[in-house]
Amino acid sequence: MCKAMAMASSAYAPAGGVVAHAHAPIGMASAVQTVCGQAYGARKYRAMGIVCQRALVLQFATAVVIAFLYWYAGPFLLLIGQAADVAAEGQLYARGLVPQLLAFALFCPMQRFLQAQSIVNPVAYITLAVLIFHVLISWVAVFVLGFGLLGAALTLSFSWWVLVALTWGFMVWTPACKETWTGLSVLAFRGLWGYAKLAFASAVMLALEIWYVQGFVLLTGFLPDAETALDSLSICINYWNWDFQIMLGLSYAASIRVGNELGAGHPNVARLSVIVVITASVAFSILATVVVIVLRYPLSTLYTSSTTVIEAVITLTPLLAISIFLNGIQPILSGVAVGSGWQVVVAYVNVGAYYLIGLPIGCVLGYKTSLGAAGIWWGLIIGVSVQTVALIIITARTGRCLWWRRRFSDCGKPPWMMARFPSSTASSDLL
Incomplete structure (x- = not known):
């Protein structure tokens, strides 16, 4: 062979x-x-x-x-x-x-x-x-x-x-x-079934995020100049993935810290941990964004010698910079959601933000306008931006959820809290 x-x-x-x-x-x-x-x-x-x-x-x-x-x-x-x-x-x-x-x-x-x-x-x-x-x-x-x-x-x-x-x-x-x-x-x-529901929701939450990016790569393959579009998009996504892996490490740290503090009944410490991690991640993302913009030509030549592909990569660099900046917020908030037990809620958010908003917009901008691969990437950015805003709202409401849990700790959990705030009881129910 x-x-x-x-x-x-x-x-x-x-x-x-x-x-x-x-x-x-x-x-x-x-x-x-x-x-x-x-x-x-x-x-x-x-x-x-x-x-x-x-x-x-x-x-x-x-x-x-x-x-x-x-x-x-x-x-x-x-x-x-x-x-x-x-x-x-x-x-x-x-x-x-x-x-x-x-x-x-x-x-x-x-x-x-x-x-x-x-x-x-x-x-x-x-x-x-x-x-x-x-x-x-x-x-x-x-x-x-x-x-x-x-x-x-x-x-x-x-x-x-x-x-x-x-x-x-x-x-x-x-x-x-x-x-x-x-x-x-x-x-x-x-109690295996109770844990299984949370585990499968966690798998769906992650899969929806990964499939979203892969879906845009697949859509790029149907553009008129598919080879150049795919090459340039793949190079940019590779750099985006480098930054994402670093943010993913910070996300794990945020998830563990938030989970530990929520379990100990210290919501204020958990909130402070979120602020510290997001501040650090945003600072790093700003630095990475500047590096990508300033070094856009050298970075584009590391993977190819084709002039056409290099020009396409340089054209996509501003979108890459925006995506890297969003990496400083979105993965961290996802980690906070995992630490708080909001996997089910985030899975629904991903469906709405990614597949009902971002993906259709990317298709329209990519196929119905002259933007091509840039239009498809704009759809990706819009979807991630909507998800980020939703995660900010969810994170802000987590503190309110914990206040209600402490208030009702002596008289049982109110039914509406189970429906609206599954994270506040998820861990205790599974233990």
């Missing part, structure tokens, strides 16, 4: 389930972040281990279902028009990734369980060690032993299981978790 076919096969292999594979475990694991974060703040340490076990059971079962998409990736690839040889190699590669899929589903809850306790450095060191190990065994399997594409998939799967084993060992044996992890318990199977 030639290198080009191998690359194509590995790129298309998980096409039937890659979105579900990557985003479902990450999204579902944010429910661990919500419940365990608040439980840690409330000093309900034993409950954290139970919640983590619920997440492990639920996410492993979900991964088994998604594994069927990987196992039968070949027919799907044929269905979308791929060549038979690419589909066959793609299915082989996808089947080699099935163990990695299962391991990934187990790793995400354990990672969030530790993050909820502010245990971050050990996981980072373990991950770095496994990465170095993976690079070594991949080189041996593919280039020395000549196992090819299947060897690459199997070594990736093996490395992920090593990561799971090391993380599990640390979580079980470290003194830092002696109060939060008290061993396996049948209580993990009780």
